[in-house]
Amino acid sequence: MQFARLFERVQEFAKSGVHKLRMVGLSTIHGVTLVIDLQDVTKTYRGGVQALRGVSLRVQSGEIFGLLGPNGAGKSTLVKIIMTVVRPTTLTGTVLGRPACTQEVLSQVGYLPEHHRFPQYLTGRQVIDFFGALAKVQRTERKARTEELLEMVGMRDWGNRRVTTYSKGMQQRIGIAAALINDPRLVVLDEPTDGVDPVGRREIRDMLLRIRAEGRTVLVNSHLLSEVEMLADRVAIINQGRTLAQGTIEELTHDSHRYEIDAINGPASIQTAVGEVTGMPSAAEPGLRTYVIPTRDPAVVQPAIDALRAAGITLTRVERARETLEDLFVRSVVDERGRAMPGAARGPGTPTAPPIVAPPRTPSTSTSSTSTPSTSTPSTEARP
Numbered sequence: 001m002q003f004a005r006l007f008e009r010v011q012e013f014a015k016s017g018v019h020k021l022r023m024v025g026l027s028t029i030h031g032v033t034l035v036i037d038l039q040d041v042t043k044t045y046r047g048g049v050q051a052l053r054g055v056s057l058r059v060q061s062g063e064i065f066g067l068l069g070p071n072g073a074g075k076s077t078l079v080k081i082i083m084t085v086v087r088p089t090t091l092t093g094t095v096l097g098r099p100a101c102t103q104e105v106l107s108q109v110g111y112l113p114e115h116h117r118f119p120q121y122l123t124g125r126q127v128i129d130f131f132g133a134l135a136k137v138q139r140t141e142r143k144a145r146t147e148e149l150l151e152m153v154g155m156r157d158w159g160n161r162r163v164t165t166y167s168k169g170m171q172q173r174i175g176i177a178a179a180l181i182n183d184p185r186l187v188v189l190d191e192p193t194d195g196v197d198p199v200g201r202r203e204i205r206d207m208l209l210r211i212r213a214e215g216r217t218v219l220v221n222s223h224l225l226s227e228v229e230m231l232a233d234r235v236a237i238i239n240q241g242r243t244l245a246q247g248t249i250e251e252l253t254h255d256s257h258r259y260e261i262d263a264i265n266g267p268a269s270i271q272t273a274v275g276e277v278t279g280m281p282s283a284a285e286p287g288l289r290t291y292v293i294p295t296r297d298p299a300v301v302q303p304a305i306d307a308l309r310a311a312g313i314t315l316t317r318v319e320r321a322r323e324t325l326e327d328l329f330v331r332s333v334v335d336e337r338g339r340a341m342p343g344a345a346r347g348p349g350t351p352t353a354p355p356i357v358a359p360p361r362t363p364s365t366s367t368s369s370t371s372t373p374s375t376s377t378p379s380t381e382a383r384p
């Protein structure tokens with residue numbers, strides 16, 4: 001009897017939304033609101049594998065954040081810790097303003113796990129509705145929202161087909177819709193474009209931009225660097241359980257700005273305002289040399305161009321360039337590998353360089369407080 005009364009009171013409490021009031025205290029740094037603010041996350045699995053060795057992650061409200069790293073870096077472990085699926089060995093910090101690993105916040109989180117698989121006898125429409133029911137979204141709201149989400153992910157005309165008939169891209173679209181059914185503030189997507197063709201990938205990118213435009217925060221775990229480069233406001237590069245770099249791509253590649261000059265039969269080196277620059281002979285085009293001048297200032301480059309032209313040398317290209325995300329990724333990971341073996345570490349670990357952490361950008365304005373009191377969309381098991 002007492003248990004029944006307690007159960008009723010818990011239900012009343014859930015309906016009242018009082019618990020939502022306790023979610024408003026998001027942490028801030030330099031005036032920036034942080035949806036995820038984790039420091040010194042470590043995880044040692046049974047058997048001694050140190051999957052995480054002191055990761056820090058700061059995800060700002062209303063941004064798309066890309067979590068990058070080679071296989072075995074610890075990305076999935078970190079995502080699972082955020083989703084409270086894996087218990088960390090040590091951790092400080094908050095998710096949605098609550099101490100990390102508090103399952104209470106999962107009602108405000110949408111999750112698309114990697115390698116998910118839906119119940120095969122359901123249609124796409126039923127899958128979204130089913131996840132809404134699991135998340136305790138009210139039936140009428142669920143129905144309306146399912147239709148909106150089917151439209152948003154471009155699956156309205158396919159919603160009544162069984163998920164077994166879907167391509168990988170269609171399954172991912174339904175997965176993204178299911179992750180949004182509980183109107184989450186934070187959406188965690190593990191490899192959302194995995195196995196999806198280029199057209200489908202572009203459409204998924206557009207969906208993520210729309211999700212951000214709705215004021216939600218998106219954490220994307222992906223190994224497709226060019227895609228993350230197009231999408232993410234900020235990224236973190238993780239390797240061997242540590243954060244190597246964190247910030248906007250512009251911040252992280254700031255020092256890599258350069259001008260490249262291609263010249264036919266140019267001298268072995270040229271003098272520039274920033275020192276002597278050696279011309280690298282082209283393997284593809286005999287006689288062609290490329291000079292790389294490490295500056296973002298066009299004024300610095302002009303005397304070099306003038307000198308080459310005055311010597312009668314033909315220039316075929318002058319281009320301003322900077323590192324791509326892939327360059328940055330390879331540089332960070334290769335530097336790290338110079339000090340330690342690839343993969344996760346066993347034992348006490350090897351010394352590494354301090355991470356490149358850019359300060360937070362200007363305060364974010366978007367916050368979404370329109371969450372639905374419900375449980376999280378749970379993961380399903382492995383995808384085919």
Ligand code: ADP
Pocket residue numbers: 045046047049050051069070071072073074075076077078343344
């Ligand atoms: P990523 O997602 O970046 O590929 P993971 O987080 O999956 O990396 O794995 C990090 C390391 O932890 C890997 O060496 C992996 O083998 C190990 N690992 C992951 N899950 C477990 C587990 N349940 N038990 C033991 N080791 C694990």
